[in-house]
Amino acid sequence: MSKARSLILIFALATLAAGLLPGCTRMGGLRARMAADELAHTVQIKGDPITLGRLNAVIVDNPYGKVKVYAKPAHEQANVTFRVQQENRLRWRAARMGFDFDPVGEYFTATHSNNGELSVLTISPTDLSVEGYRPPIDLTINIPQCDGIEVRNAGGKVVIVGVQGAIHVESGDAEVPGGPIEIRTDKEQVEEIYAYSNGGNVTLVTGPDSAGTVELVAPRGVTSFNSRYGVVNHSMPRKGHWTGIWNDGTNSIYLESLDGDASVMVVDNPVMYSSGKTW
Numbered sequence: 001m002s003k004a005r006s007l008i009l010i011f012a013l014a015t016l017a018a019g020l021l022p023g024c025t026r027m028g029g030l031r032a033r034m035a036a037d038e039l040a041h042t043v044q045i046k047g048d049p050i051t052l053g054r055l056n057a058v059i060v061d062n063p064y065g066k067v068k069v070y071a072k073p074a075h076e077q078a079n080v081t082f083r084v085q086q087e088n089r090l091r092w093r094a095a096r097m098g099f100d101f102d103p104v105g106e107y108f109t110a111t112h113s114n115n116g117e118l119s120v121l122t123i124s125p126t127d128l129s130v131e132g133y134r135p136p137i138d139l140t141i142n143i144p145q146c147d148g149i150e151v152r153n154a155g156g157k158v159v160i161v162g163v164q165g166a167i168h169v170e171s172g173d174a175e176v177p178g179g180p181i182e183i184r185t186d187k188e189q190v191e192e193i194y195a196y197s198n199g200g201n202v203t204l205v206t207g208p209d210s211a212g213t214v215e216l217v218a219p220r221g222v223t224s225f226n227s228r229y230g231v232v233n234h235s236m237p238r239k240g241h242w243t244g245i246w247n248d249g250t251n252s253i254y255l256e257s258l259d260g261d262a263s264v265m266v267v268d269n270p271v272m273y274s275s276g277k278t279w
Helices: 003-038 087-097
Strands: 040-043 055-062 067-071 079-084 108-115 118-125 137-143 147-153 158-161 164-171 181-184 193-197 202-206 212-217 223-226 232-238 241-246 252-257 262-266
Touching: 040 108, 055 067, 055 137, 067 147, 079 087, 079 108, 118 137, 147 158, 158 164, 164 181, 181 193, 193 202, 202 252, 212 223, 212 262, 223 232, 223 241, 252 262
Parallel strands: 055 118, 055 147, 067 137, 067 158, 147 164, 158 181, 164 193, 181 202, 193 252, 202 262, 212 252, 223 262
Antiparallel strands: 040 079, 079 137, 108 118, 212 241, 232 241
């Protein structure tokens, strides 16, 4: 083979490789996403499908892990998924230790019941464990609309987006510390909000049409109420404690963090607000 032909062949191979490598990278990313999706498990909802157009309340209990609830009309009906944290790593460690560790299973039940005009979706933990160990699990609920919610968890963050109505969140217990709580609602919030964590910041991001009697408690952190909208009366800021009446509201807004900050932010588009942190 002549030197010229050799150079042409080398150039062609280099060009081909340059064209393939980005595709290989994309394919690798796609495979990684597909593998991640395989680790997300669906909880079958017992009862009628939850669709847009009727009042829906949600009750969630996750003893160890994160909770995310996203209420959005684009969701045709409710679905519940969970992801075992570091599932592949658990399998790998179990294999190295010489025993069969299968972290997959029915860790939650989901039941939809109707009570007159209000339907209730209840997500509860089962007693499933592997070799006596229940791994931390991230739970995600997508629902067309949510008109009231109650969440209890420990060991992870709670994110609630697009929910209206009364909101009650408790994160952490005597054995497992809680995590940050972030509530973002674009609805006119004029019902009670209660959020407590013993292990992270507690934040409410809401819109200008909301109102309430606000109390913020953070004995080891900072309390703050940030708004350019409406009127705040009877404001009483103290170290680790802030109270005030916003827009003459009579509904209680109570946020407490034992080991972080407690804050309210009033913005134009709270659902799209981003703290810049992932969960």
